Each structure stands twice: as structure tokens, then as C-alpha cells.
Amino acid sequence: MSDQKNSRAWLLLMPSAAIYIVAFFLPLALLAIASFMPSELAGGKPNAMLTLGHYRAFFQDGVTGAIFLSTVRLAIVVTIACLLLGYPLALYMRRSSPRHRAILLLIVVSPLLTSVIVRNVAWLLVLGREGLINAALRAAGLIDAPLPLVYNTFGVVVGVTHVYLSFLVLPVFGSLLAINPAIEESAASLGASPFQVFIRVTLPLTLPGAIAGATLVFILTMGVYLTPVIMGGSFVTTLPMVITDLIRNQFEWSKASAFAIILLFFVTLIMILSQQIEKGFSGFQEERN
């Protein structure tokens, strides 16, 4: 009977397993193999020797490592921006009426419903030197020359934060909803101020959601491409932009594969680290209770 149940469970898994194997694991394996193949740039009969040269190039070519670090910096800044904007928003949503909550939720997820190009071009109209903000500030006599709000890191951070904010708000909001209000009420009844209740009760209980959301935002930002092109004026260069150029313009597909594998490896490390932090924090909470 138990064997029958196991077989049926296995059969239920087969369709999605098939899709994952064909659409994810198989291409990933091919990507990993390609990353050790020699360059095809010179043409001619391919050299059969596998090479670690593309991996070495990542760390030694004098610029890719720097671009990787600047991509990490961008991801950190966007994550902090999402935390600073998204956490208070989630708190407010928790305290709102169901109707207001639904409207806020729609506003938060609305960037995901529009094309990235449409979204970024709209931001250009707002942040550009001839855009709405600069025009308003000039008209009010507050500035003489336009503020540089776009075609730089600030513009990229605004554009990326706008779309990835929802990935932080939703997990934090979920954590907030999971808190039994009686716990906070008990703390208040024992003399804790609202600030103390937040710091000692609410915040610790929502940390797992915040960590999950922050991890998601960080990982997504590591893969960002179009927004730096449009809103960074390509001055802000990310690792995905380097990989794209290797494929589209330089015919260095093996090198692009190696750089992509390194990025994937780094992102996996971040996920493992995030999981460990969450586990460690949950363990600490249990001990304390």
C-alpha cells in the first residue's frame, strides 16, 4: 500500500521534473561544459583541450573583477533602499483597512505588470534633466541647473528599487500577518512603549521575512541588465552586461559561460548564507523563549 502511494507520488512529480530537467538542469550542464571549452573566436578546427582560462580571466583581466564588485555594491545599495522603504510600507499595510491594504498591494506589485522598458522610459521622463522633477524645481526657483538624477548610479538604484520593492514588501508583510497580535498586546500591557514593542517583539519576529526578502532583492539585482543600460546610460556597468556583450558582440561564448557559472556560484553562496543566518536566528529565538 505504501509502495503504491510512493509510486503515485512519483508519477505526480514527473511532469515538473521533466520540465526542470529539460529547461534547467540540462542547459545548466551544457553551460558548465561550455565554460571549459576554448575560445571559438579564431575559428578553424576546435582545439579539444579543455581550459580554465576563462575562469582565470574573470579574476585576472583587470576589469571584470572590478565590475563584479561594483555589481555587488549596487545590489547592497538596492537591498538597503528596499529595506528602508519596504519595511515601513509593510508595517503600514498591516495596520490598514482591508480596502487600503488591497490598493497598496496593487501599487506595490504594479511595476511587475509593466514592461521593463516602458517603466524605465517613464522614469526618464520624471528624472531626466528636462524631466518633471527638474522642471518643477526650476519653476519653483529652487535650482538653476538641472540635478543629475538619471544616467548614473542614482537613476539605476531608483529604477531597480521601484521594481524589486515588492519582493521585499510581500515576505515582510507575510511575516507581520503571522504575528499573533496578542503577543504585542501582552508586551504593551506589561509596560513596553510602542517603540519597545516594535524593537523587542515585532522586529525580531519579522526578521526571517526581512532576510528572505532582502536575499531575493540582492540576488535579483545581481542579475540586472536593462535598467543600468537605460537609466544608467550604460555608465553603470554590471556583470550581466559584460556577459551579454561577450555573447552578442565578442563571440566569446565559452568565456560568457564561465562568467555566468561564477555568478551562479556566488548567488548560490548568498542563498546558503541567508539560510544559515535565518536558521541561526530562529535557533537563537527558540533558546531565548
Add this chain to the structure above:
Amino acid sequence: MTNSSKGRVSRRTALKGLGAAAIAAPAFVTRAVADDKTLVVYNFDGTLGKYVKEAWIDPFAADNNVRVEILTMQGSSPPMAKIKAQIDAGRPDADVIPMQLTDYVFATRNNMLMPIGRDEIPEYANLYPEFITDHGPGLILWSYGIAYNTKRISTPPKRWKDLWDPAYKGKVALNEALFEQAVQMVNLVTKGKPTPVDDQTIAELTKLRPNLVSLWSTGAQAEQLLRTEEAWITPLWNGRVYTLQEQSVPVEFVTPEEGFFVRYDPYCIPRGAQNPALAKKWINFICGTARQSGLAEKLYYASPNRHVTYSPDVARKVVISKPEDLKLAVKEDYAAIVDDLGAWRRRWDAWKIG
């Protein structure tokens, strides 16, 4: 675990099936059946792609009672990685591929293209020989010069060096797309010749930095920068400028005194193409005077067809209206560009991140 019996599927059998399906899957997603009446071509996106479809593809399909399937490229470069993989597997999706000259160098080095003899395309007799490659004709001649806002800039720029004018601080855009033209342009200013790209090139780019508002990655981005007046002046390809003029944007195009760049797109047939005969017939069709004249008049791209004549206004806009004009263009070594592009890109990226 035993083998399946009475309809039960074991885990081992299921895994074997999944693996086989995964390996066989690609065979079902490429062009399955050779068909004499179907031609598959890569086409540009945007305004150029729309024109090619209406003037080159649809009339050919109607005249010859054939079906032409279009694979739309992102921008003006075909997906060379995918095309190479298909050619290596013996099953390219397309019969005709327009490509950049750097794509062409890579494709010939990797034996990806079918040679086309001069006698196989009758219209070759009407083309300037400089534009006939061993694998197809170079069509759609486009020039890289300076586009500027005529409302904001009263004295037309005459030289690439004018981009460095402090009067244009924060008002200059530069191309990230085909950045190799940008760095060669900088070399024309500093060295009087397009190469080598070295520390001197980067030093001059650094001097230009205070003037730069943005680097654009697509022609559409460049158009947007000029349209919104975020940029008043930028290197650009001639056809884009006249599209803006038709939208009443006050821009004009000039070919700088230090020299300008001209490129074209070879139309080639991949090795193993399923319908090379029909492909050659189409290539011959689009080389004809009528097709080529229409492109010049509508989008101001010059033609390699010697029988295409231009009105004085169109001749000015297409830049290369006669072979002598080509002698004024800067000679680019595309093989060297392909070999050096990686090193140039690393210098360019290092300059960008400061």
C-alpha cells in the same frame, strides 16, 4: 526496484524516459521539413525591418507564389551563437541572414556560410564590386557621423573634435552600441587614424567625459536622447537622423572633416540552408534597382547598385551616392576589430567604471 509490469512504471524506467526526452527535445524545435515553397529569412526590427518586409519580402512572396517566414533580430545583429550551433548540427533555421561585417568575419572563419559564385546572382552585374563578398552582397550602406540639434546648436559642427567643445558640457551622447566605432572616432581626433586603441585613446575619452550625458546602447535610445533634448549632439548613423526629421525633431547630420565611417550588411546563406535556390533568387530580387532605390528614398541608406540614382537631397542624406564618396570613408579592418574587440572592450569598461 523491479521493471514495470501490469502498467506500473518503476523509478528507473521513468528516469530513463526523461533523459531520452531531454536529449531528443531539440530535434523537434528546429525547422523540421525542407520545403521548396518556403523561405526563412532573418530581418531587422524597427523601421528598417518594417520597410524590408513591405518592399523586399512581401512583393517577392507574391510574385513567386512562395511563403516567406521572418525571424526578427534584436537590433541589427543576428544571434550568431544560436546560428552557429544550428549550422554545426546541420540544420540552420534560416535560409538568408543579414549580418554585421564583424559577424561576417567570424562566420567565414568558422566556415558557417555557403559560397555564392558571381554567376549565381545575375544582379551582381549591376552592383559595385566593392560590395560583393564571396558569400553574398553587402546591402544597406549606412554612415556614422554627427547628429546635432539645429535649434540648440546654431553653428553646425564640422569635426569630431567639436564633441569636446566645453559649450556642450553635459549635452553630448556617445554610442555604447558598436563602441568600436566610437573609440576609432576618438583616434581620428588624436592620431588621425582609427587604430591602435591605447592609453592615448582612453585619455582623450576621459577628456570628453564632462561633456557626456549618456552612452546609448540602441539607435532608438539615441533618438530618444535627441528627441527629449537630453543630448544635443551625438555620433549617430545617418538613417536614424532622417527618421527623427520626419517626426519634426530639429536635427541634422554631418560627415566630419576627420573622416566618417561606412558599413554595410552582407546578406548570406548559412551552410546547410534548407532552400538555397530560393534564397539566391530572393537575394537577386533585393539587389535589383527598384528595391534598392526604394530603400534610399524611404530610409536614406545608400545602395551598392550602380543604377540607383539619387535626387540632390537624397544624395546628401545617403552620404555615399557614388563610388568616389566611399574613398572619403575611414577604412576599417574588420578582421583586426574582431580580434581586438575583447581588449578594446576591457579598456572601454575600465574607462566607464573610472
